[in-house]
Amino acid sequence: MKFTLLAIACLWLKASPALFASAEEKNLPSSLDSSSFKSASRMERFSTTSNISTRQYYRKLVGVIGDYYLRETQSFAPPSDTNQRSGNQRFGNRIAASSNGKIIAITGSAEVEPASESGNASSINDSVHWEGYVEIRNLVTGTVEYVRSDTSEFNPPEMDVAMNGDGTIIIVAEVHTTDADTDSSAIHNPKSSVKVYMQQDGGDGLSTWSIVGTPILLGIAGELPGLRVDLSADSGTLVIGSRNFNNGKGRTMTYNLNSSGAYSATNNVIVEGQDEDDHEGSSVSITHDGRYYASGATGDDAEGPDQQPKLNRGAVRIFDSTTNEPIGNPILGEEEGDASGFSVSLTNPAGADVLIVAIGAVYNDPSSDKINAGHVRVYTHTVGGDPDWKQVGEDIDGENGDYLNFEDRMFHISDRFGFACKLSRNGKRLIVGAPYHHGDGNRDAGYYHGKVRLFELQEVVNGSVSEEWVQIATDIVGASKDSNSGHGLALDEAGKTIIVGGPSETGGSVKVYFQDEFSSQPSVAPSPQPSLTPSITPSARPSLQPSSGPSISPSLKPSLTPSSKPSEIPSMSPSHQPSSGPSLKPSQSPSFFSDRAFQILSTSPKFSNVGNNNDGRKWCLEGKLSAV
CATH class of the missing domain: 2.40.128 (Lipocalin)
Incomplete structure (x- = not known):
């Protein structure tokens, strides 16, 4: 149960899963009763971020991947x-x-x-x-x-x-x-x-x-706003979501490319929401080949396994575009008010009948202190198999929930993590947008930088083998205080090019990021500069030319085989194993282990400390030997 004032306000927010374009923190009224709190929290406008340089966020990476893994290649401003x-x-x-x-x-x-300058009020x-x-x-x-x-x-x-x-x-x-120009009444009948x-x-x-065919007209104001569209890669199938159709029931339609190059409603599929305010078509996504499509219904109150309906939990349904048959059972939101299906991304790797879908639920509560932070879940299903969709990995949660600051009397909305999400073609990479994230870490700043995160599905062995979504690059954070970065997202099929839109950064901006390549194998020819990351396996032979600078990171393991000949330049410390031949050049100075004399015994690979050991103990070299 959520008993606090903040929780009550957040639950009220969840009661209306209407699409929001953006939001701005507002001063609260002097009297903090529930009605005034609600009205303050509903006031919405585009807004976002801080004065931190964007590049500072992209140059560092999680784990051992290394710097410059994601590189900003281009940035565009509005015309x-x-x-x-x-x-x-x-x-x-x-x-x-x-x-x-x-x-x-x-x-x-x-x-x-x-x-x-006609001043004609009827003409927009x-x-x-x-x-x-x-x-x-x-x-x-x-x-x-x-x-x-x-x-x-x-x-x-x-x-x-x-x-x-x-x-x-x-x-x-x-x-x-x-x-x-021709229909002045259109102002009142859009x-x-x-x-x-x-x-x-x-x-x-x-x-x-050029326009092809006749525009597909979708009615009057009863359907507005909320159009969503997606197109198969081969151009064959178009899917359209209209979330406010028929008193908010919503519907999703498919159109096929005909011989004249236009899209027609011949054999088109129509999926309509069951109840008012289901908002079917809040999000849509179609597979590469156009065979399957997904439709999100953020206001769905469907019953779960417990046979209990949950208000505005949201749901996503997947269909065969050729037969209109549902694929498996609906995928329901976790809890009441989650608005699951706010975003959706569907793929069938290599055209197979194995489907993978990512679903954003922007009002999910990952924990009691992260109200409405949002999350993304990924599911998989084999067509014709078990009707239940299987979750892949754990929930991917937002960081910040709705927050009321009683000192400055400001209400700060949550990250809205899952506002947008995109899967790569193989379903192994995922980007997620959270356009209302506070990028400078200060919840009192009053701005929404927005952020985007890139995840990869990796196999984890911890007693048993499992799959886990691992963030593989640091956050892409909006560059200014009102960026809303992550409001718009696109991803190439390989998952290596990310396009991020921030519609409120001084009119808006779009930035393109590309993954710099690195190899796990040694190169055939030496590079002019040392590698940013060490090779996973050592080279088969020593380098023909030394690097111009030392490695940024040392090798994780010693070489599998020794060099075929001794070094031309002596090392700074003695070898772990003797060389097969004498050195070409003598050492520049005696060993810095001068306080310990070692002699090689002819009958065994053991070492005897003749300087300080009086009891005749033998020492066997089993690991790395170094001076302290």
Whole structure:
């Protein structure tokens, strides 16, 4: 039971699993009754972080992996030279990437000056308003292209984006879409739609992005906000989640690519929430081959094994996109109010019928002092096997829960760990975003830097063999006090390129991180600089050339075999074993073990201390010998 005032407030927060865009700490009223506390904690806006240099976080790694394991390769800011922007922007809310991570699509929006001075209140474009766009970047060639949405709103529009495997098709979900030039009533009756754009040759080596087919219209304000989209790598299947459809029941739909290059509803699958406020389609994810897809329902109250429903626990269901048959049982949130299914990532390695899914539950309580910190769980299932999904590894928990500071009368929201998550193709790597994390470690700072963590599934032997999610790099933390880093995330199939969006860092930013390679085997030719990490196995023969500097770390084990000839330069200390031949050069100085004289006995490999040992004891060399 949670009896404290903080716990009561947090439980109230959990009672409404509505999608939040962001949040800012607010001053509390002078009277801390429950109603005023609730209203203060619900006030929401984009916000995040500190003045700590971002690079300081990336240069160090967990364990023995070494420095520079994740390297920031590129950083992008929102455009500033189009559409009479007044400077207020949101950039990096949602991100999609090609399979190799070389082409990325980023959603953005900007506040735009009036198109005219008519003062016509019924025309959005005649007032300061927001317009949305998608920026497409080729990280290899450096080319940048834009797709302009039809959104013209008085608030930042909500958008989502998906991309196929080779980066030639993007899907753009637009919420509050209006045709402001022809339909003034659209201000009061906003629509939502999903559009398909295909890259086409524009001549002179340039390309253009053109709409393919007719936009998929998804109704009026009853479905808003909450569109989510995903696209299979082969472009064959599109999945759309609409969480607020039909009084919040929500639904998920699939569309197939037809012969004309457009997506049609032929044989499309529709999954609808069972009850109002189930919010089916809060998140969606489709496998590489388009065969299976996952749909999150953050407001699901499903009964668990104890036959007891839990309000807003959330659930994720996986389906066969060709038959609409469910795959296994629903995966339920752990406890009441968890909003499990806020984010989801599904993969079937190598196209096999073994599925792996990662699920974010942003309001989960990892412990009594981490209310709403959030967690991510990973499950696996073999199609046609046991209907229950098996959890892989332990829960991956957020750090900070909701926090009320009675001294400064500020309410600080939790990390919201699991706001976004992405699996690599093989299901062995996982990135998780927590855009409301306090990056400087000071819960009283009033800011949300946001962070992203990279995990890898590793085999652990501790009496028995088990699998565990191990963080393999230090946190990627937002660079400024309001970054919200981790709000948008993308990962290439190999799990080596990470794209991180922070929509509130001076208008937003997107940063790209790449894993530097290192080898566990010695190199064929010497490198000009010493290795950052030692080889796991020693070289078969001595180096042809000495390194220009000493190793950063010593070898963990001695060489398996001795050198074929003595060293040309004497060592600073005597050898553990005698060389097979005399030294080419004498030692520069006598052994620093001068206070201990050793002689080799001809009949055994033992040593006798002739200087200080009067009882004739024999000494057998069994380990490393060193002076103290």
